[in-house]
Amino acid sequence: MAGPRRDTRGIVDPASLFTRVRFRRRDPAPALRPYLEHYWLIDWDLSEPYCSHVVPHPSVNVVFERFAGQPDFGEVSGVGLELFTQKLEATGRVCGVQFRPGGFRPFAPGHPVSHWTGRRVPLSDAFPGAADGDTTRVLDEDTDDGRVAALDAFLLEYGPRPDGDAERAMDLVQRIREDREVRRVAAFAAGQGLSVRSLQRLFAAYVGVSPKWVLLRYRIHEALERAADGAETDWAGLAAELGYSDQAHLVRDFTATVGVPPSAYAG
Structure with missing residues (x-):
């Protein structure tokens, strides 16, 4: 790095x-x-x-x-x-x-x-x-x-202890973070040669939250970053880029997480 x-x-x-x-x-x-x-x-x-x-x-x-x-x-x-x-x-x-x-x-x-x-x-x-x-x-x-x-x-003093499952979990989360084409957990799991249930168990054991939660949280982080950069944001376009079915779903998730709608935050 x-x-x-x-x-x-x-x-x-x-x-x-x-x-x-x-x-x-x-x-x-x-x-x-x-x-x-x-x-x-x-x-x-x-x-x-x-x-x-x-x-x-x-x-x-x-x-x-x-x-x-x-x-x-x-x-x-x-x-x-x-x-x-x-x-x-x-x-x-x-x-x-x-x-x-x-x-x-x-x-x-x-x-x-x-x-x-x-x-x-x-x-x-x-x-x-x-x-x-x-x-x-x-x-x-x-x-x-x-x-x-x-x-x-x-x-x-406490580690790290070698753990192949930890390495795999870190790699999978990084893929979700970086790849904007990852939009559905089932498709992502299949692409990694895992069942959805196996992926969920791995995430519970090593990440602490579900793959879907991780995917949604990184979407909100991206939206928050865009809203804070001072440039006018095309929210409908960003919603499509992040895999939302429409702008309303992005606004709903952003508001529930941050406490204000994106337009108010950006303003």
């Missing part, structure tokens, strides 16, 4: 967020890159509260968090099914690990990834032996390089 992706897919109103926080993405150690999208680092010092909103990716995140007036804490955040909102105020720091869809289980093989879906749990639930000191070691680092090194050390 050439480095962390530079798009803002999933972030609602990224321009507003980036004027209030320092947001960076960094690559992990080479041994971790097949399993991770990137690390993400955020710091803020705000004179008034701000709420950030994210349409989650089909990814598990491990997050180390420091909010003013609260103890440091670390958590595993399973795939989020709904819009994620986080209130930011005063000063704070977050160091996060975004796994590739399918890439988390080699580090925490004790449960199918669907076990974590929609949940936020302490680090020790997934990583036996993890303690508050692990979180503090990451957050106390003064430099980005130091935080990245601390994240690398934490993850390398």
Whole structure:
């Protein structure tokens, strides 16, 4: 890979967020890159509260968090099914690990990834032996390089364990993400030599959500990215490009996920 992706897919109103926080993405150690999208680092010092909103990716995140007036804490955040909102105020720091869809289980093989879906749990639930000191070691680092090194050390202690099914799941999700011709789960499964049920079982075990959910979520991410780029969007054309039967279905899914219709968001 050439480095962390530079798009803002999933972030609602990224321009507003980036004027209030320092947001960076960094690559992990080479041994971790097949399993991770990137690390993400955020710091803020705000004179008034701000709420950030994210349409989650089909990814598990491990997050180390420091909010003013609260103890440091670390958590595993399973795939989020709904819009994620986080209130930011005063000063704070977050160091996060975004796994590739399918890439988390080699580090925490004790449960199918669907076990974590929609949940936020302490680090020790997934990583036996993890303690508050692990979180503090990451957050106390003064430099980005130091935080990245601390994240690398934490993850390398727990894996990754070789797992061919994880590799296949990551590959299949990447195909869905990149190929705009993938529009029906049944056709996609057949093209990969799998039954729909086998594909669903693989995704439950390694991604945490269904293939259909992944397909729909990447459609919304693309629509959100188009709406945020400042250019006038042909919503009917985009609906057809993304495989919707008509514009109304795109508007319905976008509104249900983001909370406002695309025309209002783009305006």
